[in-house]
Amino acid sequence: MSSLPRAVLWDMDGTLLDSEKLWDVAMADLAAKLGATMTQELRQSTLGNSMTNALNRLFDAAGIAGADRDHEREAQWLRDRVTELFADGIPWRDGARDALELVAGLDIPMVVVTNTDRVLTEKALPTIGPERFVATFCGDEVPHGKPAPDLYLAAAAHLGLAPSQCLVVEDSPTGSAAAEAAGCPTLVVPSDAPVPAAEGRVLRESLVGLDAQTLAEVFRLAGGASGGEVDPAPVGD
Known part of the structure; x- marks a missing residue:
């Protein structure tokens, strides 16, 4: 018998949705507007960041001094540009839709935990189906976004679970x-930036082919606390 997580906490951009490609366009446009060049290194440094941290990296690259940094104006410009891009449709990451159906079929509660601001999260949720999730936590709703643990701690507390009972699914280093930092076992499916191996993480190329046994094994290898039980898969056809 193998243990399943008590809950699955899903990152959104780059994990469930292949939306980082759309963010790439918006971030490059904003960098050009600010007078900076969007290099691969700069873009990777912003992946998974809160709006404030991502903007600060662009301001740094553009050589804009602190007194001249208008975070709210540039954040609104970026939200508007991303909204335009989302309107043409947001593609899924490979295997993500089936992975959601798998976890739902196992009656495991799911939560979206994203650094994306609430207003943009609401634009993306119709694609993944908000009815699938018991809650959604966004980067502008906690004191500190990722890489701080606030979002994941808030999600676990909302469910009345210890972080070690919740499996996180992520794509970015941040x-x-x-x-x-929150103490959550993690399945990492990297998107645009490599994620180093570390204790408490299991890296997988994609979500394609995820099944109950694999989910339980990932949770065990990542150091998860015991949850529900799943019978061993039958041998043979």
């Missing part, structure tokens, strides 16, 4: 660091 999100994985937040899950680690």
Whole structure:
């Protein structure tokens, strides 16, 4: 018998949705507007960041001094640009839709935990189906977004569970660091930036082929506390 997590906490951008490609466009446009060049290194440094941290990296690259940094104006510009891009449709990460159906079929509660601001999260939720989730936590609703643990701690507390009972699914170094800081076992499916191996993480190339046995094994290998039980898979066809 193998243990399943008591809950699954899903990152959204880059994990469930292949939306980082759309964010790439918006961030490059904003960088150009600010007078900076969007290099691969700069873009990777912003992946999974809160709005404030991402903007500060762009301001740094553009050489904009602290007194001249208008976070609210540039954040609104970025929200508007991303909204335009989302309107044409947001693609799924490979295997993500089936993974959601798997976890739902196992009657495991799911929560969206994203650094994305609430207003943009609401634009993306119709694609993944808000009815699938018992709650949604956004980066502008906690004192500190990822890589701080606040979002994951809030999600676990909302469910009345210890962080060690919740499996996090992430794609970025920033999100994985937040899950680690919160004490959550983590399945990492990297998108645009490599994520280093670490204790408490299991890395997988994609969500394709995820089944109950694999979910339980990932949870065990990542150091999760015991949850529900799943019978061993039958041998043979």
